[in-house]
Structures are given as C-alpha cells and as structure tokens.
Amino acid sequence: MKFLTDYMTFHTKKRREFINITRDVIRVLEKSGIREGMVLVSAMHITSGVFINDAEPGLHRDIEEWLLKLIPEGHDYYHHRTGEVNGDAHLRNLLIGHQVIVPVTDEKLDLGPWQQVFYAEFDGQRSKKLIIKAMGE
Amino acid sequence: MKFLTDYMTFHTKKRREFINITRDVIRVLEKSGIREGMVLVSAMHITSGVFINDAEPGLHRDIEEWLLKLIPEGHDYYHHRTGEVNGDAHLRNLLIGHQVIVPVTDEKLDLGPWQQVFYAEFDGQRSKKLIIKAMGE
Amino acid sequence: MKFLTDYMTFHTKKRREFINITRDVIRVLEKSGIREGMVLVSAMHITSGVFINDAEPGLHRDIEEWLLKLIPEGHDYYHHRTGEVNGDAHLRNLLIGHQVIVPVTDEKLDLGPWQQVFYAEFDGQRSKKLIIKAMGE
Numbered sequence: 138m139k140f141l142t143d144y145m146t147f148h149t150k151k152r153r154e155f156i157n158i159t160r161d162v163i164r165v166l167e168k169s170g171i172r173e174g175m176v177l178v179s180a181m182h183i184t185s186g187v188f189i190n191d192a193e194p195g196l197h198r199d200i201e202e203w204l205l206k207l208i209p210e211g212h213d214y215y216h217h218r219t220g221e222v223n224g225d226a227h228l229r230n231l232l233i234g235h236q237v238i239v240p241v242t243d244e245k246l247d248l249g250p251w252q253q254v255f256y257a258e259f260d261g262q263r264s265k266k267l268i269i270k271a272m273g274e
Numbered sequence: 275m276k277f278l279t280d281y282m283t284f285h286t287k288k289r290r291e292f293i294n295i296t297r298d299v300i301r302v303l304e305k306s307g308i309r310e311g312m313v314l315v316s317a318m319h320i321t322s323g324v325f326i327n328d329a330e331p332g333l334h335r336d337i338e339e340w341l342l343k344l345i346p347e348g349h350d351y352y353h354h355r356t357g358e359v360n361g362d363a364h365l366r367n368l369l370i371g372h373q374v375i376v377p378v379t380d381e382k383l384d385l386g387p388w389q390q391v392f393y394a395e396f397d398g399q400r401s402k403k404l405i406i407k408a409m410g411e
Numbered sequence: 412m413k414f415l416t417d418y419m420t421f422h423t424k425k426r427r428e429f430i431n432i433t434r435d436v437i438r439v440l441e442k443s444g445i446r447e448g449m450v451l452v453s454a455m456h457i458t459s460g461v462f463i464n465d466a467e468p469g470l471h472r473d474i475e476e477w478l479l480k481l482i483p484e485g486h487d488y489y490h491h492r493t494g495e496v497n498g499d500a501h502l503r504n505l506l507i508g509h510q511v512i513v514p515v516t517d518e519k520l521d522l523g524p525w526q527q528v529f530y531a532e533f534d535g536q537r538s539k540k541l542i543i544k545a546m547g548e
Contacts, residue, residue: 138275138412138548140447142516173277174409175314177449177514181523183464188368190320195352199361200368202352207344207481215469215476224473231462231474231507233368238375238512240314240407242279247405249318268521270514272448272547273409274275275412310414311546312451325505327457332489336498337505339489344481370505375512377451377544379416384542386455410546411412 141169141271144181149261155197156256158267162239163246165269172244174273178254179236181266184226186233186257189248204229226260233257241273278306278408281318286398292334293393295404299376300383302406309381311410315391316373318403321363323370323394326385341366363397370394378410415443415545418455423535429471430530432541436513437520439543446518448547452528453510455540458500460507460531463522478503500534507531515547 143165147156162176178187190196214224237254240247256267280302284293299313315324327333351361374391377384393404417439421430436450454461464470488498511528514521530541 138447140548142447142514142521173275173279175407177512179512179514181521181526183523183525189372190364190368191353193353193356195355196361196364198352199365203345203365208477215472216465216467218469219467224470227464227470228473228477231464234371234508235463236512238314238316238373240279240316240405242405242407247279247318247407249320249403251320252318266523268514270449270516270521274277310412310416312544326509327501327505328490330490330493332492333498333501335489336502340482340502371508375451375453375510377416377453377542379544384416384455384544386457386540388457389455411414 138274139169139171141165143269145267147256147258147265148263149258152261154258154261157192157253158256159253162254162269166241166246166271169271171241171271171273174241176239176241177236177270178239179268181268183230184223184260185235185265186230186259187236188233188255188257189237189252191251192253207232223260229259275411276306276308278302280406282404284393284395284402285400286395289398291395291398294329294390295393296390299391299406303378303383303408306408308378308408308410311378313376313378314373314407315376316405318405320367321360321397322372322402323367323396324373325370325392325394326374326389328388329390360397366396412548413443413445415439417543419541419543421530421532421539422537423532426535428532428535431466431527432530433527436528436543440515440520440545443545445515445545445547448515450513450515451510451544452513453542455542457504458497458534459509459539460504460533461510462507462529462531463511463526465525466527497534503533
C-alpha cells in the first residue's frame with residue numbers, strides 16, 4: 138500500500154474565501170504514484186471547511202449569502218465569552234463539513250465533469266492548515 | 275489490496291427523488307470479494323446528494339419540507355445569471371453532502387439495523403452518475 | 412493491510428449530549444498498530460451524529476441553540492405518524508453528519524491542535540452504537 142501525505146497552508150486576505158485546490162489534490166495524487174484508492178482532503182481547523190461543488194463565482198456568492206442567513210454573523214454566541222469572536226465560523230464548519238474523500242481510478246481523480254475541490258476559509262487572515270493524504274496502490 | 279469500482283446512472287422522472295441504493299452497494303461489495311475495508315458511495319454531480327438514514331416515506335417527506343424551508347426553491351440565485359435554474363440543488367448538495375463511507379467487516383456492510391443508503395436527486399430528469407468504490411482486502 | 416474494528420455503546424442520561432471520544436479513537440488506533448492510514452468513526456444510528464470541532468462548552472451550547480433554530484423540536488413531523496417522536500433527531504443526523512475520517516500519519520491521529528472527535532446523541536436514553544474502524548499499514 139502506498140501513502141503520500143502533504144499539507145497546505147493558507148493565509149487569506151479576507152476573513153472568508155473559497156479557494157479552488159483541485160490542482161493541488163491532483164499534484165499530490167501524481168506524486169504518490171497511486172493508481173487505485175482515494176485522496177482524503179481535510180481541514181485541520183474547526184473554523185474552515187472543504188467541499189466539492191462548481192467553480193462558478195455566482196454560486197459562491199449564493200453559498201455565502203445562504204450561510205449568512207442560516208448562521209448569523211453578529212450573534213452573541215456563548216463561545217464569545219472565552220474571548221473568541223468566531224462562533225459563526227465554527228457553525229459553518231459543521232454545516233459545510235471539513236473533509237471530502239476523492240476516489241482514484243486508473244491514476245486519476247474519479248470526479249464528475251463539474252466537481253471541483255474547494256478549501257473554505259471561514260475565519261482567515263491568519264495561518265490555517267489542510268491535509269491532503271493519498272492512500273491506495 | 276482489492277478494489278472494485280462501479281457506476282450507477284439515474285434518470286429520475288421527477289426533479290427530486292430519494293432512491294434507496296443499499297442493495298446496489300451490497301452487490302458491488304459481494305462482487306469485490308472484500309472481507310475488510312470500506313465502500314465509498316459518492317455522487318459525481320454537484321446537484322445530487324448521498325445520505326444514510328431510514329427508509330420511511332414520512333421521514334422522506336419531512337426531509338423534503340425541511341430542505342424547502344432552509345433552501346428556498348424560487349429564490350433569485352446569482353448562479354441563475356449563467357442561465358442555470360438549479361441554485362437550490364447546489365445548496366442542497368452542500369447541506370446533505372454528496373458521499374458516505376460504509377465500513378465493511380466480515381464481508382458485510384457494517385451498518386446499524388435502520389441504516390439505509392440513499393441517492394438524493396435534487397435536479398433530475400436528466401442523466402446523473404454515481405460512483406461506488408469498494409476498497410480493502 | 413491491517414484492520415481493527417471496535418464498537419462503543421452509549422446510553423445517555425439526557426436525550427441530547429455531545430461526548431468527546433477522541434481518546435477512544437486514539438485507543439483503537441494504538442491497539443491496531445497502524446502507522447499510516449485512517450480511522451473511520453461512524454454512528455450506527457440515524458438519530459446520532461459524529462463531528463470534529465472544539466471541546467469548548469460555550470460552543471456546544473451554541474451548536475445546540477443553532478440546531479434548535481434550524482430544526483424545530485416540537486414540529487408535527489410526518490415521521491411521527493409511525494408512532495415515533497424523533498423526527499428532529501433524524502434531521503440533525505443529516506445536518507451534522509454521522510461520520511468522520513481521521514487521517515493517521517506516523518502512528519498518530521493527524522488532527523489540528525483544536526480538533527476533537529465528538530459523538531452527538533440526538534435521541535438518547537437508550538442504547539446506541541458507534542463503529543471505530545482503523546485501516547492502513
């Protein structure tokens with residue numbers, strides 16, 4: 138069995154950003170030499186997410202507005218009594234999820250034609266880490 | 275290590291449907307000869323979902339009503355400026371998730387007694403694809 | 412390839428509880444002898460969840476209030492026509508998700524510093540089961 142573990146670090150300019158990391162996942166897969174298996178892509182923070190969807194800017198605005206509606210930004214979260222101000226980012230992490238598994242078949246990511254992998258920063262402007270782990274044969 | 279990759283294609287009559295695919299997942303597992311490992315079940319579209327829950331029609335109506343409440347159907351999504359009309363289906367994909375991992379122990383899906391695997395079509399009436407990938411030994 | 416499958420049973424005093432199971436996941440990993448791979452942590456019920464987030468009690472209250480807002484507890488769910496009274500717990504399972512994959516690198520769970528694994532009971536006061544399955548080499 139082969140394994141390749143790689144890490145990415147993000148330091149976004151804005152508090153919230155969606156970053157297309159599909160090419161990075163492909164790069165790790167190619168370096169691994171794996172023909173069959175999977176790649177786990179997983180945020181190492183509790184205020185970030187990982188999702189697969191379309192690389193369409195309008196849709197990304199829709200996702201942002203929808204998250205703002207379901208998870209109010211200025212709410213007086215209990216979590217803020219610790220001094221933190223990112224309660225909303227924790228809830229976004231739970232709603233969007235922090236990881237995806239990409240299947241690998243015949244040396245390629247076995248994704249549909251519109252599926253792209255995104256890192257979702259919900260509380261950036263500081264260093265955040267992601268793991269990409271390829272596993273298979 | 276053994277791998278077996280299979281694909282299913284759905285072409286639903288209605289725009290939205292939940293389809294029980296548990297038997298299909300079992301069929302792929304049995305064909306693979308895997309005794310220990312997992313089966314990844316993952317939609318290859320960004321307007322479909324995969325979830326595990328109960329095969330109870332009333333519950334499925336509850337899920338549908340709940341999704342309609344959290345994700346308005348007739349909303350003027352930015353995504354629609356591209357000519358698309360399925361912004362709601364993209365958000366449903368993010369809320370429900372597009373994949374599950376089913377553990378395999380002693381040649382069987384290691385699920386609880388009420389856990390069934392469903393393909394969730396959110397924008398059907400056209401051809402949609404799903405991957406079922408068994409991995410293990 | 413090595414596999415170790417373990418099960419945990421919960422019988423919570425309250426209907427809803429979040430239980431930190433990070434040490435249990437570590438225990439299974441150590442027992443497995445796996446150096447590289449992953450641990451699948453998956454609820455075997457359709458009214459429970461598994462998530463990774465912060466072990467901060469204020470945040471857990473925020474999650475509880477947020478779930479109550481998005482998923483009304485006293486609603487007249489169609490599912491209740493079967494005699495059940497736990498429609499809300501099924502929807503919570505779908506929102507939070509029922510499983511996570513924890514990557515394993517150099518014999519350790521490869522988590523970020525604040526990432527803790529939680530079992531989320533949404534309909535307890537009865538026996539509920541969880542699978543922890545370590546897979547790798």
